[in-house]
Amino acid sequence: MTKKKTEYHHRRIGDHDLRPESLMMSYGYRPEWSEGAVKPPIFQTSTFAFRSAEEGKEFFELAYGLREPRADETAGAIYSRLNNPGLEILEDRLTLWDGAEAASAYESGMAAITTMCLTFLRPGDTLVFNEPIYGGTEYLFHKILPQFGIRIARWNASSGREGLEAVMVQPGVAESVRMIYLESPANPTLDLVDIRHCADMAAAAGRERKVLVAVDNTFLGPLWQHPLKHGADLVIYSLTKFVGGHSDVIAGACLGSEELISQLKGFRTITGSMADPWTSWLLLRSLETLKLRMTSQMKNAGYVADFLEGHPKVSTVRYLGLMTAEHPDFELFRRQCLSPGSMIAFEVEGGREAAFRLLNALQLVKLAVSLGGTESLAEHPGTMTHSDVPPEEQRNMGITDGLIRLSVGIEHPEDVIADLRQALEQA
Numbered sequence: 001m002t003k004k005k006t007e008y009h010h011r012r013i014g015d016h017d018l019r020p021e022s023l024m025m026s027y028g029y030r031p032e033w034s035e036g037a038v039k040p041p042i043f044q045t046s047t048f049a050f051r052s053a054e055e056g057k058e059f060f061e062l063a064y065g066l067r068e069p070r071a072d073e074t075a076g077a078i079y080s081r082l083n084n085p086g087l088e089i090l091e092d093r094l095t096l097w098d099g100a101e102a103a104s105a106y107e108s109g110m111a112a113i114t115t116m117c118l119t120f121l122r123p124g125d126t127l128v129f130n131e132p133i134y135g136g137t138e139y140l141f142h143k144i145l146p147q148f149g150i151r152i153a154r155w156n157a158s159s160g161r162e163g164l165e166a167v168m169v170q171p172g173v174a175e176s177v178r179m180i181y182l183e184s185p186a187n188p189t190l191d192l193v194d195i196r197h198c199a200d201m202a203a204a205a206g207r208e209r210k211v212l213v214a215v216d217n218t219f220l221g222p223l224w225q226h227p228l229k230h231g232a233d234l235v236i237y238s239l240t241k242f243v244g245g246h247s248d249v250i251a252g253a254c255l256g257s258e259e260l261i262s263q264l265k266g267f268r269t270i271t272g273s274m275a276d277p278w279t280s281w282l283l284l285r286s287l288e289t290l291k292l293r294m295t296s297q298m299k300n301a302g303y304v305a306d307f308l309e310g311h312p313k314v315s316t317v318r319y320l321g322l323m324t325a326e327h328p329d330f331e332l333f334r335r336q337c338l339s340p341g342s343m344i345a346f347e348v349e350g351g352r353e354a355a356f357r358l359l360n361a362l363q364l365v366k367l368a369v370s371l372g373g374t375e376s377l378a379e380h381p382g383t384m385t386h387s388d389v390p391p392e393e394q395r396n397m398g399i400t401d402g403l404i405r406l407s408v409g410i411e412h413p414e415d416v417i418a419d420l421r422q423a424l425e426q427a
């Protein structure tokens with residue numbers, strides 16, 4: 001099926017712009033392409049038949065960048081490691097919330113991050129990143145990338161702008177920095193990083209060659225934070241979380257300009273890290289209800305955070321919605337985030353033992369890592385997602401013994417609160 005871009009990229013009715021939540025049921029697909037099927041079928045095939053040898057030649061020329069596309073020409077389907085209709089529809093729809101020119105989808109969030117690093121970093125380059133950060137990303141940056149000659153420098157998210165500025169003037173960093181990578185809110189402490197400030201620092205450092213700013217937007221995106229609008233070049237997702245939303249699929253994405261994403265896709269064709277047809281189809285289904293789920297989760301999290309804040313056994317509650325005007329990041333929160341989202345980190349009195357007793361007593365909330373699904377999940381970052389980080393560093397990052405990370409789902413909020421109340425009694 002050779003499609004014309006203008007045929008399936010309708011975003012308007014007359015002069016009325018359609019919103020992402022409306023486009024999630026139609027953008028990038030037309031029923032007449034598939035026997036009138038309202039939903040795109042799963043194209044469960046490894047390879048695609050060409051109508052003629054000439055057509056095959058043309059498709060390859062375009063896919064391998066041997067010629068410029070003709071006006072309105074899109075890549076024909078060749079082989080599912082290069083492209084697949086379901087993957088392409090998914091990538092088209094993933095651009096909508098973030099307002100990105102292009103998107104690329106992968107078999108996991110880590111595959112997206114790894115493919116991005118291998119595409120844009122070379123031996124001798126320095127990668128600057130904030131901590132705390134997701135444990136798998138931390139492992140990749142600390143233990144794997146240095147084996148390929150990539151240098152790393154990091155700053156503590158809680159040290160704010162000064163922390164990044166101090167790293168950027170360290171000997172060797174300013175000359176070799178190629179990417180600033182950040183996670184905001186940071187996992188699991190929910191510290192905010194100022195994306196615009198990172199973009200300004202990257203612009204100042206990159207007089208001779210561009211320094212890229214990449215943002216892991218898994219905790220708030222794609223609804224509640226749009227890093228490209230604040231100067232980022234690349235946006236990363238673990239689609240396993242809010243976008244997948246049902247804790248039944250592992251996937252990832254990277255979004256950005258056509259130019260950057262086409263380089264990534266070229267690399268992905270060779271690393272073979274693309275999302276498969278079934279994963280793509282599941283994610284298309286999930287995207288249709290994304291706004292409903294994230295809105296409900298956010299509302300529930302507000303009630304849960306209020307309950308936790310008033311509980312005598314809880315010493316600290318980290319939730320963006322509880323930030324007051326006195327907080328040093330309040331202005332940043334208002335400028336950068338559209339909502340507080342549904343991630344909470346709280347500290348129980350009594351350290352690790354009390355935290356474990358609480359987690360073991362939960363009846364409705366599941367004791368599991370991951371986040372963003374329809375069900376509420378709780379975990380202990382110090383011994384689970386961030387167990388790889390040495391204890392001394394954990395403390396510096398704010399990962400204390402009593403800290404519990406909670407992802408609030410779509411259950412009735414009073415049921416989640418009832419479960420936490422009885423579990424706290426046993427802590």
Ligand code: PLP
Nearest residue numbers: 108109110134187218238240251
């Ligand atoms: N980024 C963040 C913020 C995460 O929490 C995770 C996983 O927990 C990842 C990236 C990695 O994603 P995946 O597990 O889909 O590979």
